[in-house]
Amino acid sequence: MACAPISEVCALQMFNNDTNAQRSCMTAYALQYNWYPSPIAGLFSYQTWNGFDGFWQDGTVLETLVNFMQYANNTMYKSVVSGSLRDVYTLLEAYYPQPSYDDMAWYGLSYLRIHEVFGSGNDDPSTGFLYEARQIYDWIWTNGWDATNACGGGIWFDQTLQGKETVENAQVLLLGAKLLRLSGDQSLIPKINQSLQFILSNQIVNTTNYWVADGIKTNCSSNDFYGPTYNMGLMMSAFVEAGMALDKSTELVPLAHKIALTAIHNSTKNGVLIEYCAPNCDDDAKMFKGIFMRHLRYLLDYAESSKDSNQWQENIEIYRKFLQHNSDTAWQMNRCEPSENKCMVLYKDGKSLHNTTVGPLFGVHYTGPYNCSAPMQQASVLDLFVSSISSGVKCDGPQCSYDPPIPQPSPLTCQDNPCPPDQPCCTYEEGYYTCCESTQTCKNGECI
Structure with missing residues (x-):
């Protein structure tokens, strides 16, 4: 199938007139057309987009794409998602001497979500996404858990054993708990308990204001650095999954909601999510807001489907309105269309393989104004739009399986x-x- 025009691939009526589904479709189209694959993709042991700042971003965007498939009920770009599977050894080739533990965990989380969306019947139990997610988890735990049990253990940031940050510890709690839910392997429970106790005992979550710190100090207390929104998103999902895994939902789910409300009320300007480092965020931080929105949608899904959904009705309404307001703001204030305007676009590894650029393109800040586009900010906005799609959207028409041939990288x-x-x-x-x-x-x- 050749690259059909975006107006044909992403018609509003395909998605029951759901605006966020159409915005997601168009933003995914631009991401893939402009930046996938990198012209030097053949030099890497994993799939690469043209301009992501690092290995981890190429891993976490897979969860964004499979969520678009799930929430908008389509199989667009399925070959990219299904073709992303790599074993642990191949992923380790990405870095010398090895990737950091949080970098590897992004692949584990994406692989679990792909397994969840594709279903067990479409995932080889001995070599598939669930299997490799478990291999990633085991590798992180074996190499990254502090065997001296200082501060109750915890996962080191990387092999230098110089610090324990929130991101890798929230990821490992989430990975372990979700693996238990999807595989049923009860042997994971002790490690899930250890991960949870490390987070709680070191006060990573401030139980007064529900900010999530970025890591711990050597005296086994929070480092009191608050701000990165992806920490808050990951912790929300980690608490929800750990609550189900350990039969502690009564204790942990309210914590997840309090973290969500703290971010919504304090990491915003005029109701729009703002990253702590704005306006001078590095390329890593440009993706943080989208990751928060992804996990806010997961919390919303859990609240709507849980037996005590009535208890969370006010939160559900707050989350829905927040997502929609951010979606509308980004679309109206942070978008550039190359067919209408001159848009600054970054291609880190050489020009696009299509030799042309299509929109919609998005800048760094949801609030705008548009500044420049690269896959980091495009993926962040895609996460936002996907997370805002209404429940129950159905995709209807031949373009719902749009999966164009991947252009061959040229040396x-x-x-x-x-x-x-x-x-x-x-x-x-x-x-x-x-x-x-x-x-x-x-x-x-x-x-x-």
Whole structure:
């Protein structure tokens, strides 16, 4: 199937006139058309988009795409999602000497969600997404859990064993609890308990104002650095899943809702989510808001489907209105259409394989104004739109299975100017190059 025009692929009537489903479709179309795959994809052991800042972003966007399939009831880009499966060894090849534990966990979480959406009948139990998610979890636990039990254990940030941050510990609690739900493996319960107790005993969640800290100090207390929204989103889901796994929902689910309301009331401006580092966020942080919105939708789904949904009716309404307000604001204030305006677009690994750019394109801040587009901010807004899709949307029509052929990456050289303007291109072997850091120069095939 060739690349059909966006007006045909993402017609509003396909989605029962659900505006957020159409916005999601158009934003996913632009993400895939403009940035997937990277022109140098063949150099990596995993799927790569043209311009993501790191390995972890190529992993977490898979959950965004499969959520679009789930919430808008379609199979668009299924080959990209199903083709993302890698074993642990292949993922470890992404970094030397190894990726950080949170980087690997993003793949584990995406693989679990893919298994959940595709269903057990479409996932090989010995080599599939659920299996590899468990392998990732076991690798993180074996290598990352503090065996000295300092501060009650916890997962180190990476193999240097220099710090314990919230992100990897919330991820591992979520991974373990969700693995238990999807696999039924009761042997996971002790580790889930250990993860939960580490988070609670080290006061990562402030039980006065329900902010989530970014990590702990060596004295086994919160580091009192609050702000990254993805920490709050991950912790919400981790508490919900751990509540189900350990029969502690009465204790943990209210905590998840309090964290959500803290973010909605305090990490916002005029009701729109703002990242703590704005306006000077690095490329990692440009995706944080979307991850929060993803987990807010999961909390919303749980609240609506739980037996005590009446208890959370006020929260459900707050979450729905918050998501819609953010969706409308991003669409109206932070969008650029290349057919109508000059839009600044970043292609880190060389120009798009299609040699053209399509919209809608989005900048860093949901509030706007539009500044520039790259896959980080595009994926963040896609997460927002997908999380805002109404329950029960059905996709109807042949384009609901839109899955165009993936263009073949063409080898680039330094003569193609593939690097960002401030990063020197360095040829280290005929046909191979790397982009040096902005503070480096290339000398005899090495960045120094």
